[in-house]
Amino acid sequence: MEFLLFVHALRLGMGSFLLLFISAAIFIFWLSPIAAWQRLKRNGFGGPAPLFPLGNIMEMSKKEKRGSSLGLSSITHDIHSFVFPYFARWRKTYGKVFIYWLGTEPFMYIADPEFLKQVTSGILSKKWGKPNVFKHDRKPMFGNGLVMVDGNDWALHRHIIAPAFSMTNLNAMISTMVESTTKMLDEWSKRVSLGHNEIDVEKDIGKNGAEIIAKTSFGINEQTGKKVFEKLQAMQIMLFKSNRLVGVPFSKLLYAKQTYAAWKLGKEIDQLLLAVIDSRKETTCNNQHDLLSLLLAGNQDNAQLERKLTSRELVDECKTFFFGGHETTALALSWTLLMLALYPEWQKTLREEIMEVSGGAPLDSHMLSKLTKMGWVLNEVLRLYSPAPNVQRQAKEDVQVGDLVISKGTNVWIDVVGMHHDPDLWGDDVYEFKPERFKDSSYGGCKHRMGFLPFGFGGRICVGRNLTAMEYKIVLSLILRKFSVSISPAYSHSPRIMLSLRPSHGVHLILHALEESS
Numbered sequence: 022m023e024f025l026l027f028v029h030a031l032r033l034g035m036g037s038f039l040l041l042f043i044s045a046a047i048f049i050f051w052l053s054p055i056a057a058w059q060r061l062k063r064n065g066f067g068g069p070a071p072l073f074p075l076g077n078i079m080e081m082s083k084k085e086k087r088g089s090s091l092g093l094s095s096i097t098h099d100i101h102s103f104v105f106p107y108f109a110r111w112r113k114t115y116g117k118v119f120i121y122w123l124g125t126e127p128f129m130y131i132a133d134p135e136f137l138k139q140v141t142s143g144i145l146s147k148k149w150g151k152p153n154v155f156k157h158d159r160k161p162m163f164g165n166g167l168v169m170v171d172g173n174d175w176a177l178h179r180h181i182i183a184p185a186f187s188m189t190n191l192n193a194m195i196s197t198m199v200e201s202t203t204k205m206l207d208e209w210s211k212r213v214s215l216g217h218n219e220i221d222v223e224k225d226i227g228k229n230g231a232e233i234i235a236k237t238s239f240g241i242n243e244q245t246g247k248k249v250f251e252k253l254q255a256m257q258i259m260l261f262k263s264n265r266l267v268g269v270p271f272s273k274l275l276y277a278k279q280t281y282a283a284w285k286l287g288k289e290i291d292q293l294l295l296a297v298i299d300s301r302k303e304t305t306c307n308n309q310h311d312l313l314s315l316l317l318a319g320n321q322d323n324a325q326l327e328r329k330l331t332s333r334e335l336v337d338e339c340k341t342f343f344f345g346g347h348e349t350t351a352l353a354l355s356w357t358l359l360m361l362a363l364y365p366e367w368q369k370t371l372r373e374e375i376m377e378v379s380g381g382a383p384l385d386s387h388m389l390s391k392l393t394k395m396g397w398v399l400n401e402v403l404r405l406y407s408p409a410p411n412v413q414r415q416a417k418e419d420v421q422v423g424d425l426v427i428s429k430g431t432n433v434w435i436d437v438v439g440m441h442h443d444p445d446l447w448g449d450d451v452y453e454f455k456p457e458r459f460k461d462s463s464y465g466g467c468k469h470r471m472g473f474l475p476f477g478f479g480g481r482i483c484v485g486r487n488l489t490a491m492e493y494k495i496v497l498s499l500i501l502r503k504f505s506v507s508i509s510p511a512y513s514h515s516p517r518i519m520l521s522l523r524p525s526h527g528v529h530l531i532l533h534a535l536e537e538s539s
């Protein structure tokens with residue numbers, strides 16, 4: 022009898038627990054987002070109607086009717102509707118600021134630089150941080166590195182990290198960049214001399230970028246660098262596969278295998294990097310000039326620091342440099358080579374500039390600073406094919422501008438590609454490759470300064486942008502001194518977003534060896 026009573030009580034208890042759980046889930050994942058949606062609508066923000074708990078994800082993942090790539094004859098730089106078809110569609114109906122939903126997470130889409138300025142500038146900048154939903158999702162990749170931390174932690178990390186990227190420190194890395202790139206070019210020369218002159222430059226430049234960042238970030242040898250690189254790449258693919266339903270409650274369960282694989286790879290990378298850091302800490306005499314040494318020194322020597330970065334945080338910073346540093350710069354270089362193949366007049370202009378500045382002598386920092394036209398080309402490539410296609414924020418408190426209130430928790434998705442391709446901001450020649458637009462203006466004559474954001478904005482602007490400019494100029498100069506490039510019939514134009522903006526099928530070019538003296 023007592024036993025039956027016990028079973029009955031247990032059933033009742035479990036039933037009540039289940040009821041409570043279901044009610045809480047309905048409240049958190051359905052009623053609460055609807056209330057937030059109503060609040061945002063009352064504030065005047067339009068947007069496509071969400072269907073909870075998926076939000077607008079179904080519409081975003083709809084396949085477009087048009088093909089996934091363009092043949093050589095139809096290459097266009099008007100790529101916004103190609104890479105973000107849903108945003109391009111919604112913009113036509115709702116304008117340049119609207120709300121859409123990733124699962125139960127509200128996102129404010131912004132492609133209006135003036136609006137962006139008003140809601141993020143001055144004192145309001147402190148109210149924004151990085152979206153929790155992405156922090157969680159990309160944890161194996163960035164951990165608590167600079168890209169992801171907020172508030173006082175971000176200030177501490179940035180304070181320790183920024184000095185490592187000073188021009189004096191970066192200049193010491195030139196020889197490493199030259200050495201790696203020369204190795205890649207020797208390989209290209211060999212292939213071309215054997216008649217194999219069609220090369221997927223994106224693939225090789227990606228590898229070179231990884232080698233450079235491995236050496237300049239933490240001075241690790243090629244073997245360990247290669248291991249970290251391969252694991253990071255595999256992790257990126259796993260994360261991409263498992264983040265199709267960002268913001269949808271419990272969606273990780275659907276991708277448990279990929280999520281676990283990414284987590285496991287993350288742990289393996291952590292162990293490799295931790296070993297590098299520990300051995301570096303034990304070395305008394307350290308004359309290496311990589312970013313890790315500079316971080317360790319900055320961490321150690323600064324008595325004014327509130328606290329020091331832990332080994333765990335240093336690992337996360339190394340991963341952040343590696344991921345943030347190699348792919349973005351390599352993509353800028355790959356897109357540039359494509360542009361130079363399409364516009365041979367610019368190839369000639371840059372080659373002439375390199376000869377004028379260096380006369381064929383080994384490159385130094387002084388020469389690099391004189392490669393002005395190359396700087397315009399970099400900016401124009403970052404405008405048309407921005408490797409970082411969007412920037413995200415989350416309101417950590419209510420943000421009020423006049424009568425407008427953006428509620429705490431609202432995420433912001435700044436459509437960098439959208440702004441960089443907006444005829445209202447750039448004029449009728451917006452889709453043309455015209456590096457000279459940067460001749461007299463660092464923001465390319467855009468009608469609004471915040472309309473050109475390849476490296477982000479405000480206090481969180483990219484800490485590695487000088488490193489990028491240096492690597493870009495070195496690698497491109499060395500390539501253009503040795504080869505001219507033209508486009509291969511095998512190339513098909515298909516930019517796509519996989520966290521970064523990348524060419525789907527590589528960048529296949531035909532390389533022609535130049536006379537040594539040219």
Ligand code: HEM
Pocket residue numbers: 167168169179341342343345346347349350353407408409411412413474475476477478480481482483484485486488489
């Ligand atoms: C073409 C090359 C690059 C592009 C387009 C790029 C783009 C960006 C953008 C858009 C941001 C701002 C993100 C935000 O506000 O949410 C950023 C931040 C950052 N970038 Fe880069 N980046 C490049 C190269 C590099 C390199 C070479 C490194 C380091 C080795 C690096 C490390 C970082 C870090 C650590 C941050 C976080 C800064 C902070 O939050 O304080 N980036 N980058």
